[in-house]
Amino acid sequence: MNKLEAFGHVAALAIRGDLVFPTSVNAALRVQLALDDPDCPMEDAIKLVLAEPQLAARTVSLSNSAMFNRTGGPDITNVRNAIMRVGYHNLYALAAAMVVRAFGSKIVDPELRAKAEQLWQHTIHVACLSRIIAREVTGVNPDTALFAAIVHEVGSFYLLSRADEFPGLLEPDPENWQTASEEIITREVLKKLGIPSEVAEAIESLRGGMLQIPPDTLLDTLLLANHFARVPSPLANPETQQAPHEDSVMDLFIDAEKRAEMLEEAEADASAMNAALLV
Template sequence: MTTATQKALAALTPAAQSVHSENLTFATSADASLRVMKAVDNPDLNMDDLARIVTSEPLLSAKVVRMANSVALNPSGRAITDVKQAVMRVGLAPIRSLAMALTLDQLRHSQRMAACRQLANRMWERSVHVAALSYVVARRLTRLPADEAMLAGIVHDLGRFYLLGIAADEFPELLKDQRALIEAIDELEATVGSKVLEALSLPESTIAAVAGRGRFGGAMPPQSLSDILFLACWLAPSANPFEDADTREAARAQEGAALGLDRQTIAEFVSASGDEIYSIALALEA
């Protein structure tokens, strides 16, 4: 570990250890999205109330309507323009994912991320791809809840996102050596990721899936949400900016052999699911 990495670790560790629901630092413009996430947890919430909350955030409304009209949710092609109808078609769980996607999107566009915008953009792009793939893998290959798989995909790198925001906000000098910063964030990510997801009151199954995404159960089709997330991360076309490119390719080859997935199998799956994957990614990203 380099001196620069040790310096970054020393700076970020106190923030990593003190993560709590009352001190999470997200973009102020994301408040409406976080309110939606909390509202979804209310067992007494009805669709009318949810539609009113969604309508209060124009960007989120646009995402919900776009997802309602996606190939994955609207194979008939009958367009919906009314937010309430869109909310009813999409349902509670996917709206939580859309709200979280909006929160991350606003975070990466915030002024605090200006000095590390390229890294934040790469993390965002990968999160969207992993979320879309998680949803389609769950729907096509398993009986596990696709909506929760999508949520796990969109938040799977939230710990890194959070730490990058802390560095940009409180320790801008660390951004001068992004390789050292990346190594430090990678060291702290596992602990911080779980803490941030817990502070956001996400389901325990989602938190467990994110925590276990680095280990594959070994069976196909995937047997758990963490297996789905592992496979989606493996399939994602956007390279993880926290991984060395050569290391990633070597790992993909080794993992592919272990999974019994050759390039033809991957190509066939992506080709058969391409419209669904693209439509979900577009709804999350737009």
């Protein structure tokens, strides 16, 4: 099966709703969907998190990281206080990160696992940078930007998770015939995961998206973060990728000094998030 055939087959399955998710994704999804309700009582949130030991440990770890404890407060040792410090929105993003990360857990091929790991590092760097860009540049809700960036490559993670079964899926494709299939797969995975429409629309518009002047949308935030992220996606085609706008235009909103500060902060936050998710 060549690349085009493999993409066509996986896309056809996706359209029918026949998406294959790792078992661990379903558990994290239950937590994520419950936390999507802003009126979810604290006691219910605590029970949900405690029911997933990995999520509980990671929530406490993340609450003690520099990302959420910049003032050097005392370490938190329980889920209740961890949720209060991290907040529902970031707990929701953490559950989503577990979902995304789980797609790489079933990959057997060492080369594919390496790609999945690089894609994860790319995702984390884009997520942390998106949060800062939202705060400093675009004015978008930083929590929404963090969440959107964490799930923005979920379609690619899904493809990597199926590549063991369809060896032609990731073969070089200089004519980019698979673009439409990639878009279909991403859209169906986002739908299956219950990603809010605002976030899904921004993610689906990333391919070929152009920066607004001035940048003030979620899409602009993701475009800038992807452009400046220090870790590239291993699945990106450099021949077809383009900057969201000329660098000279982007410098009007993020000059070299500010960009360096933002990248340094994002690097520190990415390390903190990685450490929390490896608990």
